[in-house]
Amino acid sequence: MTKKMRLAIDAMGGDEGVAMTIPGSAILAERRPDVEMVFYGREQEIKPALEKHPHLMQRSEIVHTDHSVSMDEKPSKALRAGRWKSSMWMALQAVRDKQVDATISAGNTGALIAMAKFCVKTMPYVDRPVLSALWPTVKGDCIVLDVGANIGADAEQLVTSAILGEAMARCLFQLKKPKLALLNVGVEEVKGLDEVKTASQILQTLNLPIEYCGFIEGNKIGLGDVDVVVTEGFTGNIAIKTGEGTAKQVSLMLREAIERSLIAKIGYILVQGAFKAVKERVDPSHTNGAVLLGLNGVVIKSHGGTDPLGYATAIETGCQMVENSLLEKISADMASFDRFQHADVKAKVASAGGM
Amino acid sequence: MTKKMRLAIDAMGGDEGVAMTIPGSAILAERRPDVEMVFYGREQEIKPALEKHPHLMQRSEIVHTDHSVSMDEKPSKALRAGRWKSSMWMALQAVRDKQVDATISAGNTGALIAMAKFCVKTMPYVDRPVLSALWPTVKGDCIVLDVGANIGADAEQLVTSAILGEAMARCLFQLKKPKLALLNVGVEEVKGLDEVKTASQILQTLNLPIEYCGFIEGNKIGLGDVDVVVTEGFTGNIAIKTGEGTAKQVSLMLREAIERSLIAKIGYILVQGAFKAVKERVDPSHTNGAVLLGLNGVVIKSHGGTDPLGYATAIETGCQMVENSLLEKISADMASFDRFQHADVKAKVASAGGM
Helix, strand or coil: CCCCEEEEEECCCCCCCHHHHHHHHHHHHHHCCCEEEEEEECHHHHHHHHHCCHHHHCCEEEEECCCCCCCCCCHHHHHHHHCCCCHHHHHHHHHHCCCCCEEEECCCHHHHHHHHHHHCCECCCCCCCEEEEEEECCCCEEEEECCCCCCCCCHHHHHHHHHHHHHHHHHHHCCCCCEEEEECCCCCCCCCCHHHHHHHHHHHHCCCCCEEEEEECHHHHHHCCCCEEECCHHHHHHHHHHHHHHHHHHHHHHHHHHHCCHHHHHHHHHHHHHHHHHHHHHCHHHCCCEEEECECCEEEECCCCCCHHHHHHHHHHHHHHHHCCHHHHHHHHHHCCCCCCCHHHHHHHHHCCCC | CCCCEEEEEECCCCCCCHHHHHHHHHHHHHHCCCEEEEEEECHHHHHHHHHCCHHHHCCEEEEECCCCCCCCCCHHHHHHHHCCCCHHHHHHHHHHCCCCCEEEECCCHHHHHHHHHHHCCECCCCCCCEEEEEEECCCCEEEEECCCCCCCCCHHHHHHHHHHHHHHHHHHHCCCCCEEEEECCCCCCCCCCHHHHHHHHHHHHCCCCCEEEEEECHHHHHHCCCCEEECCHHHHHHHHHHHHHHHHHHHHHHHHHHHCCHHHHHHHHHHHHHHHHHHHHHCHHHHCCEEEECECCEEEECCCCCCHHHHHHHHHHHHHHHHCCHHHHHHHHHHCCCCCCCHHHHHHHHHCCCC
């Protein structure tokens, strides 16, 4: 008999609130009859929405709170005003107190990171949470992290991100040794930021469950040759947004070029199925479910503007992290990485520095 | 009567060497009857290639040298071995000594940057050369810099890049006040790296010929709402490569999706003109001609793998920089920016730091 899974849902998070989170949860509940859910937020909104999904309602609980974090609130303000009492905070508190196995929120990203850091706290040897994202490639998905939880990272923080990423990849892709690379401006050992070069040297010395592939350049992520791409949050955020923007731009340019010719317009009717398939493949709502890694609990960030199907995908990601023991995997691998023992590697990189 | 323009061509630079540089120069020479060229490299290769283009040959000169920089040579080695005598160095020396108006090379990027820095040297108040790139957007091209000449940049270096970029935009797009933005992880004033925030504050105080638009995120570059996007070289390199990679990935995914269905294959015959148009639009060889900015001379970096048409575009970019007085524009604007007078701005940003 499998253990029942229990999830905390920030019902108010996301652009549409309960109109998206409840139908999304209902889709997941149909797929997974073993899951129970606790919804945090305004009962007067949650209850009527739940009543439309009896199969979910009978496995649900509502914890009422009037306060919710708005999507554009500054993280510092959200933390000051929403601590203890907002639906986001209470959902996080539940995973911290082991009342649930995972927490899912489609709310304000900055607020979620700040609250998770403050409430759930990071695991031993991890000094800050890291935001992962799924990048659709020609071969499948690739995990990219950090995509914006933190600005900048030293070598040890990059190695920590590598461990968080490989653990997530093992849970999500069922791989024994995910292929992992560091994002850099070239593949040669001499190029790039010192901290990236040092992290590369450290990764070569550690006995981690990864196939370490060295450096990867921005134009190779989409090829899908690696499962995990590690970078710091500023570059990661710009890379993932540039990728999203370019995918949209190419579609837009194709559409405009087609509109200019009658023959192309007729042809479009025949190829539109292929266009739709690709659009769905690169659409964020179909690769939804960023894991906020490094915390004492499984916390999933869903896109705020996703649809119920995308929200169900985010919850599913949470379930997979729980079933495949994400936290235990991270603990085991962090234990094998002593982050303060790399002075020799750093000195080596520094002395080999320059051009 | 317009003054004749004289250009130095590193004939050996690029994946194909003279087989690409000479036909490319011939295309440009047809378009511009007022241009003279000096080719640097192996005479025994250049001469027979030139003989196929009499209209170019009669306006050309060959300066023989046996030494050329290979495409995969490390910059430090290229500099040690190729100083004084390589075709790249000698072409750079010509622009430094005012024997020519501009130098064009499709050779090894790292070596070109290192040699240009060492040979041509940077302009007063500019401490290092910056590599620009043209980013195809839905509305036209956008200049992005730095795309990899330097790793990291402080606030003053970002402002210098902004000045170099606006001067290039005024020369290339004939704009009086180009729209300029700083690449960042969010558009709010409080987000991002301190140096980016400080640079933003400085740009607001300067009286530059720009329309300053604040921050831009990675997903908005392709919309073409700004003419110049400024960032440091690590992020810029990863952003532009990610953009290129994603454009290729989307095309590849579409092609695969179309191959899976007979109807789509038939439709493709009708839309392939539109596909080709978009491919050409986002193809680097059609937006060729990165300017290496901040030097005491106009130096153009062409893609190494471009075709003769792309190479002609790169040379054309050089001509436009000369005709529109790039160096004079940069000098004038750098003079109005005293880079050591921003302690107050920095203190303000530092005290407003944190979340």
